[in-house]
Amino acid sequence: MIGAIEVEPIKEAARLIKFADFAIALTGAGISVESGIPAFRGKNGLWARYDPSEYAHIEAFLRHPAKIWQMLRELDGILSKAQPNPAHKVLAEMEREGYLKGIITQNVDNLHQKAGSQKVCEFHGNAFRMSCLNCDRLYKREEVDLNQTVPRCTCGGAFKAGYSLFW
Ligand SMILES: [Zn+2]
Numbered sequence: 001m002i003g004a005i006e007v008e009p010i011k012e013a014a015r016l017i018k019f020a021d022f023a024i025a026l027t028g029a030g031i032s033v034e035s036g037i038p039a040f041r042g043k044n045g046l047w048a049r050y051d052p053s054e055y056a057h058i059e060a061f062l063r064h065p066a067k068i069w070q071m072l073r074e075l076d077g078i079l080s081k082a083q084p085n086p087a088h089k090v091l092a093e094m095e096r097e098g099y100l101k102g103i104i105t106q107n108v109d110n111l112h113q114k115a116g117s118q119k120v121c122e123f124h125g126n127a128f129r130m131s132c133l134n135c136d137r138l139y140k141r142e143e144v145d146l147n148q149t150v151p152r153c154t155c156g157g158a159f160k161a162g163y164s165l166f167w
Contacts, residue, residue, distance in 0.1 A: 084115035092116035
């Protein structure tokens with residue numbers, strides 16, 4: 001034990017990773033809490049104030065884009081300030097040193113990339129990428145004026161944040 005930390009399971013995990021043929025990391029909200037991003041489902045999370053059945057569906061977005069963008073702007077304010085913490089950094093270092101082949105994450109916060117990870121598979125997309133629901137063109141977060149009630153593409157279509165390569 002070091003303080004409250006049990007050392008043996010950590011040594012065992014390190015041994016398994018060192019001798020694995022193909023190690024990847026699966027990450028979720030927990031890894032980013034220390035970076036100041038409350039878990040969506042946690043006590044201070046967005047879903048405590050915004051009902052996901054009302055906000056987390058494309059149908060809801062299409063019906064009430066201004067309402068959904070209000071929540072997305074709040075999320076953007078949190079995510080834009082967040083910085084990678086030691087857990088993100090050590091995973092990036094493990095990839096650089098060849099111990100890790102990549103990361104599969106549920107997170108949309110871009111912190112693995114900010115930490116230097118190259119191979120990141122974002123299961124729920126990335127909040128820093130926008131897609132136009134009309135023409136499907138992709139934009140980076142910094143190319144979009146989020147101060148508009150509903151940020152729109154040059155074609156007039158509404159932007160959706162969190163573009164995912166999977167859906
Ligand atoms: Zn467009």
